[in-house]
Amino acid sequence: GENVEQHPSTLSVQEGDSAVIKCTYSDSASNYFPWYKQELGKRPQLIIDIRSNVGEKKDQRIAVTLNKTAKHFSLHITETQPEDSAVYFCAASMKGGKLIFGQGTELSVKP
Amino acid sequence: GAGVSQSPRYKVAKRGQDVALRCDPISGHVSLFWYQQALGQGPEFLTYFQNEAQLDKSGLPSDRFFAERPEGSVSTLKIQRTQQEDSAVYLCASSLKRWGSSTDTQYFGPGTRLTVL
Numbered sequence: 001g002e003n004v005e006q007h008p009s010t011l012s013v014q015e016g017d018s019a020v021i022k023c024t025y026s027d028s029a030s031n032y033f034p035w036y037k038q039e040l041g042k043r044p045q046l047i048i049d050i051r052s053n054v055g056e057k058k059d060q061r062i063a064v065t066l067n068k069t070a071k072h073f074s075l076h077i078t079e080t081q082p083e084d085s086a087v088y089f090c091a092a093s094m095k096g097g098k099l100i101f102g103q104g105t106e107l108s109v110k111p
Numbered sequence: 112g113a114g115v116s117q118s119p120r121y122k123v124a125k126r127g128q129d130v131a132l133r134c135d136p137i138s139g140h141v142s143l144f145w146y147q148q149a150l151g152q153g154p155e156f157l158t159y160f161q162n163e164a165q166l167d168k169s170g171l172p173s174d175r176f177f178a179e180r181p182e183g184s185v186s187t188l189k190i191q192r193t194q195q196e197d198s199a200v201y202l203c204a205s206s207l208k209r210w211g212s213s214t215d216t217q218y219f220g221p222g223t224r225l226t227v228l
Contacts, residue, residue: 006153043115043221045219101153104153
């Protein structure tokens with residue numbers, strides 16, 4: 001069935017280091033892959049997304065890569081800062097536009 | 112401009128009560144989604160509207176859950192005879208485009224945290 005697996009579930013890094021979160025999806029028809037950041041008690045906020053016609057997208061310290069053959073996509077955050085600490089969710093689009101989310105990664109950036 | 116808003120932000124219900132959760136999407140957004148987020152989990156799809164038409168309700172967990180969007184703008188998610196397992200955050204999201212455009216950005220509201228005692 002429709003499934004998105006996300007790893008790791010928790011990630012702790014030192015300020016200034018890089019963080020990588022990986023996701024795999026099951027539906028080969030998925031063509032849109034957003035990443036959301038959710039702080040405690042707040043709404044999910046889109047930080048970056050990628051569509052299936054590109055393999056990589058960058059926005060300042062954040063980048064996403066997509067491998068459609070392997071059905072993998074990853075989030076890369078460079079030069080991490082304490083304010084990057086939050087829960088990050090990957091998602092894959094399904095028929096009609098509904099999103100299937102991963103289980104989330106709790107990122108902790110230690111000063 | 113104003114983002115997606117939801118009310119109430121918090122709702123406590125006794126088991127067996129009915130509740131109604133409201134979503135105000137971004138003005139002009141055609142598509143509206145409801146998701147359920149259990150503690151420590153990712154959001155899970157419940158149902159989808161394009162304007163006033165409910166095109167997908169495959170994620171609704173039981174017939175106690177009902178959603179409507181009668182004028183194609185504000186939506187209400189109703190849960191009848193609430194049970195403890197209904198406790199979760201209910202998120203609403205809207206996007207600009209129509210059903211079938213599966214690459215359109217979804218903007219989320221702050222959610223309603225439902226606690227069923």
